[in-house]
Amino acid sequence: MPGFxxxxxxxxxxxxxxxxxxxxxxxxxxMDSTDPGQFCMLEVQxxxxxxxxxRRPLSIYKTGSNGQISFLYKAVxxxxxxxxxxxPGEIIRVLGPLGQGFRLIHDCTSILVGGGLGIASLLLLAQxxxxxxxxxxLIGAKNAAEIPTVEDFSRLTRYFHVVTEDGSLGQRGxxxxxxxxxxxxxxxxxxxxxxxxxxxxxxxxHMVSKRNIPCQVSLEAAMACGIGLCxxxxxxKSNSRGFLxxxxxxxxFDADQVHWGQNS
Amino acid sequence: xxxxxxxxxxxxxxxxSIGGLGLKNPVLLASGTCGYGMELDDLLDLDQxxxxxxxxxxxxxxxxxxxxxxxxxxxxxLNSIGLENMGIEAFLRDKLPLLRNIKTPLIVNxxxxxxxxxxxxxxxxxxxxGIKAIEVNISCPNVKAGGIAFGTxxxxxxxxxxxVKKATGLPIIIKLTPNxxxxxxxxxxxxxxxxxxxxxxxTLLGMAIDIKFRRPALANVFGGLSGPAIxxxxxxxxxxxxxxxxxxxxxxxxxxxxxxxxEFLMAGARAVEIGTATLIRPSTAEEVLTGIRDYMKTNNVxxxxxxxxxx
Numbered sequence: 001m002p003g004f005x006x007x008x009x010x011x012x013x014x015x016x017x018x019x020x021x022x023x024x025x026x027x028x029x030x031m032d033s034t035d036p037g038q039f040c041m042l043e044v045q046x047x048x049x050x051x052x053x054x055r056r057p058l059s060i061y062k063t064g065s066n067g068q069i070s071f072l073y074k075a076v077x078x079x080x081x082x083x084x085x086x087x088p089g090e091i092i093r094v095l096g097p098l099g100q101g102f103r104l105i106h107d108c109t110s111i112l113v114g115g116g117l118g119i120a121s122l123l124l125l126a127q128x129x130x131x132x133x134x135x136x137x138l139i140g141a142k143n144a145a146e147i148p149t150v151e152d153f154s155r156l157t158r159y160f161h162v163v164t165e166d167g168s169l170g171q172r173g174x175x176x177x178x179x180x181x182x183x184x185x186x187x188x189x190x191x192x193x194x195x196x197x198x199x200x201x202x203x204x205x206h207m208v209s210k211r212n213i214p215c216q217v218s219l220e221a222a223m224a225c226g227i228g229l230c231x232x233x234x235x236x237k238s239n240s241r242g243f244l245x246x247x248x249x250x251x252x253f254d255a256d257q258v259h260w261g262q263n264s
Numbered sequence: 265x266x267x268x269x270x271x272x273x274x275x276x277x278x279x280x281s282i283g284g285l286g287l288k289n290p291v292l293l294a295s296g297t298c299g300y301g302m303e304l305d306d307l308l309d310l311d312q313x314x315x316x317x318x319x320x321x322x323x324x325x326x327x328x329x330x331x332x333x334x335x336x337x338x339x340x341x342l343n344s345i346g347l348e349n350m351g352i353e354a355f356l357r358d359k360l361p362l363l364r365n366i367k368t369p370l371i372v373n374x375x376x377x378x379x380x381x382x383x384x385x386x387x388x389x390x391x392x393x394g395i396k397a398i399e400v401n402i403s404c405p406n407v408k409a410g411g412i413a414f415g416t417x418x419x420x421x422x423x424x425x426x427x428v429k430k431a432t433g434l435p436i437i438i439k440l441t442p443n444x445x446x447x448x449x450x451x452x453x454x455x456x457x458x459x460x461x462x463x464x465x466x467t468l469l470g471m472a473i474d475i476k477f478r479r480p481a482l483a484n485v486f487g488g489l490s491g492p493a494i495x496x497x498x499x500x501x502x503x504x505x506x507x508x509x510x511x512x513x514x515x516x517x518x519x520x521x522x523x524x525x526x527e528f529l530m531a532g533a534r535a536v537e538i539g540t541a542t543l544i545r546p547s548t549a550e551e552v553l554t555g556i557r558d559y560m561k562t563n564n565v566x567x568x569x570x571x572x573x574x575x
Contacts, residue, residue, distance in 0.1 A: 002304070002307050002546075005307055005546055005547065048521075050339040050491070050492040051338050051339045052336055053336055053339055053340060053341055053491050053492070053544060054336050054543070055544060079336075093545070095307075095546070222331075222332055222333070222334040222335070222336075223334070224341060224343075224540075224544075225297075225542075227299075227304075227546070228299055228303045229297055229298055229299045229303055229304070229542065230296070230334075230343065230345065230543050231328060231333075231345050232333045232334035232343060232345060233333075233334070234328060234329075234330075234331045234345075235331060236330070236331070241327050242327045243327060243331070243348070248303075
């Protein structure tokens with residue numbers, strides 16, 4: 001199940017905000033077998049250039065019934081900046097879908113907590129949960145420009161809240177406060193699915209584990225192959241000396257498998 | 265009617281032999297970049313390539329180094345995986361049975377902390393059905409000698425070679441570290457200690473510093489550099505070793521295209537290993553193989569051995 005490595009035609013490359021892009025490619029084979037939370041490795045360089053050397057891992061943001069898949073990403077480093085310069089009609093190699101995505105459990109309230117561009121791995125999940133259960137979506141960011149696609153989420157549920165640190169979208173505040181308030185209000189069993197900066201996910205995990213609410217997290221790590229060949233994308237396990245490998249065992253983990261480090 | 269003398273298209277012979285082990289072609293998957301083999305199934309036709317070198321196994325499982333383990337550098341990759349592996353017993357029990365279905369010779373890479381461990385590893389692999397050769401990583405630290413890598417001292421490199429040869433009748437390939445003053449001295453020693461072949465180069469020791477956080481970019485501080493950046497260094501060392509020993513030499517280091525592989529074969533390598541390139545493009549080995557075959561056809565080279573340059 002290592003996915004497909006295919007040359008994919010770029011259909012769309014849209015700049016949504018200062019450095020945030022939506023890239024859509026034709027990849028029917030990948031689309032057909034994508035589960036929420038999975039990712040692809042994308043070739044960023046042109047003409048077989050060897051610099052940068054590695055592909056870039058990106059979450060699959062959206063799938064279309066027409067065989068298209070989309071990636072929502074921020075051009076932060078050399079690789080993603082090069083990727084953002086690729087244009088419709090060009091071909092890029094895409095390897096995917098990869099990794100273990102979210103494990104959907106219905107019959108309870110699902111709370112999605114997205115921080116910044118962490119929302120990129122949560123949309124397919126939100127769409128999946130919408131089919132069958134109560135869905136609460138909480139999104140937090142520094143400012144509105146960091147999360148240019150919130151409408152994709154807000155249209156999925158009445159229980160949608162967004163906070164920004166500067167108040168440029170939704171209420172001014174922190175996502176953890178929003179989550180705390182939500183947890184006090186809900187009744188019945190709940191599950192948390194989160195993706196965002198490490199410090200945010202750590203705070204979310206500590207908050208919900210005290211209440212014994214199960215939590216799944218989608219993690220990032222420096223990655224070379226994406227398919228378990230190199231074992232480079234290790235993160236420490238919570239309960240032993242060993243490591244988890246983000247590409248193969250993740251990117252989604254039960255939060256209590258992960259060693260979150262000192263001071264919460 | 266023109267009586268055109270049609271030249272018969274040649275069908276190049278790519279088969280080679282290493283220490284008595286026949287391989288259908290000279291393109292192998294390098295240890296540490298093809299996992300335990302099956303991870304690449306479906307992304308690469310494992311039956312087509314010359315050989316698969318399973319990631320380095322130790323006598324007991326190793327958890328590996330703390331992250332960050334990877335840093336990308338210009339045209340290169342620095343890694344400090346720390347030889348994470350499941351250990352030889354788990355490999356033989358859980359991985360080998362499925363690998364036997366692949367019609368490509370399996371070579372197992374081994375590593376140890378002492379000469380005794382290398383001996384023990386080779387002994388256990390000796391009777392294992394489906395394993396055709398052993399590649400010995402001698403770049404690891406010799407714990408009993410204060411952590412100096414086995415492969416940087418000619419005498420220690422020779423004693424590891426002696427030990428594994430004594431333990432098994434399987435062909436032994438000694439994989440050399442490039443982090444030495446004179447690679448030919450080590451090569452000659454392991455050849456006279458009975459090695460059936462030599463593969464080189466392992467990664468070049470390097471480092472990177474994260475200037476934003478003002479700390480080494482790898483948790484382990486140092487790591488091994490691989491990828492296209494190291495190819496000229498690897499090629500030079502292969503050229504030297506080919507001319508220093510009489511046993512077959514397998515070239516490794518930054519090979520990602522057929523042209524790269526042809527350079528190594530021209531330098532005199534009997535075979536090549538594809539490493540980091542597989543991480544980026546899983547089908548690289550097949551594409552390299554096709555490219556070598558095409559070159560031989562175009563240039564009328566009947567046997568892959570004839571690619572070697574004189575002198």
